[in-house]
Amino acid sequence: MKFLRDLLDKQKPLFHKGGKLENLFYLYEAGETFLFSPNHTNGIKGAQVKDAIDLKRMMITVVIAMIPCLLFGIYNTGHQHFLATGQTAGLWEDFGPKFLLGLQLVLPVVIVAYAAGGLVEAAFAVIRKHPINEGFLVTGMLIPLVVPATIPLWQVALATIFAVVIAKEVFGGTGMNVLNVAMTARAFLYFAYPAQISGDLVWTYLGDKAPVDGFSGATALAVAYNAGVDGQPVAQALAEHNSAIGDGLYSFYNMFMGWIPGSIGETSTLMALVGALILVGTGVASWKIIVSGFAGAYIMGLVMNLFAVNEYMAMSPEYHWVVGGLAFGIVFMATDPVSAAQTETGKWIYGLLIGILTVIIRVTNPAYPEGIMLAVLFMNVFAPLIDYYVVKANKNRRLQRATV
Amino acid sequence: MSKTIKLKKGFDIKLAGKAEKQLGDFKRAKTFAIKPADFIGMQRPKVTVNEGDLVKAGTPILFDKAMESVHYVAPVSGEIIEIKRGDKRKLLEIKILADSEVSYESFEKFTDSSIKTLSKETAIAQLCKGGVWPQLIQRPYGIVANPQDSPKSIFISGFDTHPLAPDYGFALKGEEKFFQAGVLVLQKLTTGKVHLGLELDSEIAPVFANVQGAQVNKFSGPHPAGNVGVHIHHVDPINKGEIVWTISPFGVVQIGKLFVEGKYDASKLVAVSGSEAKKAAYAKTYIGACVDTLVNGNLKQDHIRVVSGNVLTGEKINNDGYLGFYASQITILPEGDYYEFLGWMKPTSEKLSYHRALGLLSFLKPNKEYVLDTNVRGEERAFVQTGVFESVTPMDILPVYLLKAIMAEDFDEMEELGIYEVVEEDLALCEFVDVSKHPVQEIIRKGIDLIQYS
Structure with a gap:
């Protein structure tokens, strides 16, 4: 680690006041503090020792808490595709291909969200001269989890940028915002591009394969709502739904477990x-x-x-x-x-x-x-x-x- | 009616290096210093001695032009060797080279019965001249009390819950008589009661047992249960326009000695504590002592910080710095000026945390005594986490809202949210547990100054 530390210390003068890259100081600082907790000590008066927590640690805890949802979402994305196209019926059959397909669909969404949002964060940090907000670690992970796997990537990027700028940065960054940033991103997509984030067709990735006969991509919520309109008991409607791809897709157990179509991480x-x-x-x-x-x-x-x-x-x-x-x-x-x-x-x-x-x-x-x-x-x-x-x-x- | 109050909120910072209950083998300090900065609220300090003057313990050396009747006196006899000034001739400290044997100014002596019949005016005059007045602190603001006020009550906390705090049972052993006399004098000063807060379910130190003239209230719970501000809040809270005085048990004993023995006795037992102290024990010394004899030769390593006071509310001093006027302990900590690779993510059970976020494992060992250094452990950020300050503040106060009101300099809001009820030490734990690393105590003082001086 000494090598890394020396490298950072050598570059430091470049970014400090008077250095060639002083404008990029907060970018350097973000990298430096990511690698090494700073050597600051407590002031002359007041608390001489401090709790081991900081905002970075708190935020990474939230990210860790989302990992189960993410992993489940990746597998479920593949699983729903295999179900809808009639390739397998069993839950754990074709585990590898399902996971890989899910990864192939979900990973780009995650990367795009982090990249687009990260760029905005960095730009604001440099222009407004404030440290990079760790809050984005969480936002960047939340956004992919609340959109369907079929979403066009440019929409993910646009929504992330919109949310980070309008919901957060204009108020002054993490800690100052009024609205939840990730929810703002989703609301933006919902009202700007409803075709890609609502309806019956977006929740299951079909690719170039045809779905099995009688397949319906309606979500449980839609099925329940329509049952209400048609006067059919909801539990019965849910139980009977999509029998084309196997009974009990919307059984209570299945919905609790999450083996149903929906946004990537929320099912x-x-x-x-x-x-x-x-x-x-x-x-x-x-x-x-x-x-x-x-x-x-x-x-x-x-x-x-x-x-x-x-x-x-x-x-x-x-x-x-x-x-x-x-x-x-x-x-x-x-x-x-x-x-x-x-x-x-x-x-x-x-x-x-x-x-x-x-x-x-x-x-x-x-x-x-x-x-x-x-x-x-x-x-x-x-x-x-x-x-x-x-x-x-x-x-x-x-x-x-x-x-x- | 004495009260029993059980508190749940708070947090005990358990540190290694508690002072053993014995007198350490420390040499007596050669020099002593009085620092005007220790007296919060002192507006225009004036020195009344010159370099080279000889003083006795109790000789006035300093006063505040805004409150001239209060004398600040020399803690020991000796020669004034330096009057240190800073920028714009700001008075920093008055240094005294101590005689080997302390000689005292003599003040009027009182017998037990004459203390009881003492008039308020005589009592105040003796307290002011005798140099013990600055031990009385006024709430709101936490400043030296004004002799012209009559507080609605006076509070003494008989137990200190700060990290590594001295044990009054040991530090004030044998001072029962003086403590009792002090309480009787204090009774003259207030229109209400003198309150003594003690710890519930623990052995009562002899010095506080059988005290007459004070209402004993008992408190239980983690720090800050021993803070006098917490006691006031639960027993006789301060409303706008009201004044309460507080005093440490040591101050009460000093008052007692002034009246019973007729001398200003600044001697005290100070706890030398902290993980880096080779020998953590008590030292017999005087107010304002140079700490070099307690520190040098008593260190496990060189890269340390000496704190006058405790780790929550104390002040960094040099190895040859001086004990603060109100300090009854010094704490020696490792200095924390190092980088730590991925320090924000690394799992650790070596660093203490009130939180349990990823990798913070100290909650698994609630009784471990930690070695903490002075690293900030992160960077300052905007307020994000909520509910934490409230959970370490056993008062009906919303610390984050109060702090935000101060930052916004909103006077009405500060008043309504209870700025009169707090001083720095009451919210010091917030500063420790803060995820966003705000200088909470500095902000509180700024708020108090805003309210007080405008």
Whole structure:
């Protein structure tokens, strides 16, 4: 390591004030601090020792928590292709080819997201003279996980750039943003290029192969919604769906496991829960938001049951946990500490409302089959308001004490 | 009514190098110094002695033109050898070369019964002249108290939960009589009560047992349960316009000695602690002592930092620097000015962390005593993680909102969020656990200054 250190030290004067490349100082710094934790020591006054954590470590923890979702997504992408084209029926048959195909489809999306976003980050760091934001480590991984594997790469790049610039950098970078950056990217795609990120045709990669007879690429959410319109019990509709490629594609178990079509990383409730376990176990994400998010969806599902006028409203509430991207959204998007509520009481309310809103949007709105994306963005906007009242309550307690 | 308060929030930083409960074999310091910067809120320090003057312990050497009645006195007898000034003639320190035997200025003596009948005015006059007044600290602001105020209560914390903090049971052994006298004097100064905070479920040190004239409140929980600011918050919180005074047990003993023995006795037992100290033990010395006799020859290695005070709120001093006026310990740590390859990612159980993020394994060994150095362990960033500061602050205060209000210089917001209830030490743990490495204590002081001087 001494060799690397010497190399860095030798280049250092180039980037410091007066050096030839002083404009690129923050790029150099990003590389240097990635390789070596800096040698800064604590100031003369104040805390003389510091906790071992820093923002880099916190962010990489989130990335690690997403790896199960990513790996699952890669295999599932291949698996869904093999299912739809009738090449294999068994889950673990053709493991290698499925994984390779998934890799071939997913890896470019990940690389493009990191590259496009990274370029924007670097450009802003150089122009605005601030350190590179580690927050992008997470954003760059989240974006690929919430788009279908069939998405055109230029759209991934465009959405990432849009989100990093408009949702984050214009506010001043990580820590200052109002909206969750990855959700903004997805919303951008959803409204700008709906054909590539909604409907029945984009979720399963077919390639140049023809699908088996009777194949339908509709997602579970679409099937559930249509069941509601047609007056067929949702559980039955889900169970019967796509019998052409094997029974029980949308069985509760399969949906919980995630062996269904959908965006790359969001299909598996199980993997999202594994991620949740990592995030909560390491204390990086708030368990309050996760618990109240799932609770909110369940409660709203129950309320819908009570007032059910169609079959979708009568759907058993636990189905809301496994269809669509609710689990992934609550675990990875809602818990973003910057855009979520920041007070402890506020987190309960914030999570609960995300769950409730998601189910309302899913069930009652014909234009948006999935509600988690809009629910998270909506609550991102309202989080400061929730916090405002929680903080106000704190101030009032202090004021009351004074006047008693 | 005495109160019992159980606190859950907080964090104990367990460090290696706790001072053994015995007197170490340290030579007495040759020089002593009083530094005006130790007295927060001192506005215009004026020296009343010249280089070459001879002083006794208790001779006034300094006063604040904004509060002239309070004397700052020499801790030991000897010769003023240097009046050190910095830029714009700012007074930095007054150095005294100590006599081998300390001689004392004499002040009026009081008997037990005459202390009880003492008038408030006499008490204040004696405290101010006798050099012990600066031991009284005013909240809000954490500044030297003003003799013209009458605080609604006075708080003493009888246990220190800071890392490697001295044990009062040992450091104040045999001082029962003086502590009791001190408490009786303090009673004269407040319209309310004198509160003594002790640790629940632990043996009461003899010095605090059977104290009369003080309400004993008991606290349990991790640091900062021993902080006097936390006690005030839970027992008699400060509202806008109210004043509370605080004083350390050592200060109370010093007051007692002034009234009972009629002398300014600045002697104290100081804990010499820290992982790099060869011999971690107590040293008998005086306020403002040069630490060279405690440090040199007592080091495991050379690349160290000497801290006057504890690792959370202390101040870096040189190997031959001087003990702060209020400090009752020094901590010797390894200096942390090194690079670490992939230090942000490497799994470690050698570095202490309140968090459990990837590879931070210290939570698996909750009782291990850590050797921590002075490395920052990362770079400063915007606030990202939430809820952490709240979880180490056992008060109904929202630290991040308060800090943001200070950064935005929003005065109303600062008041409403409780700036009057905190000083640096109360939020020092936030500075330790902060993911984004903010200088929390510096920000708090900036906020207090803004409120106080405008």
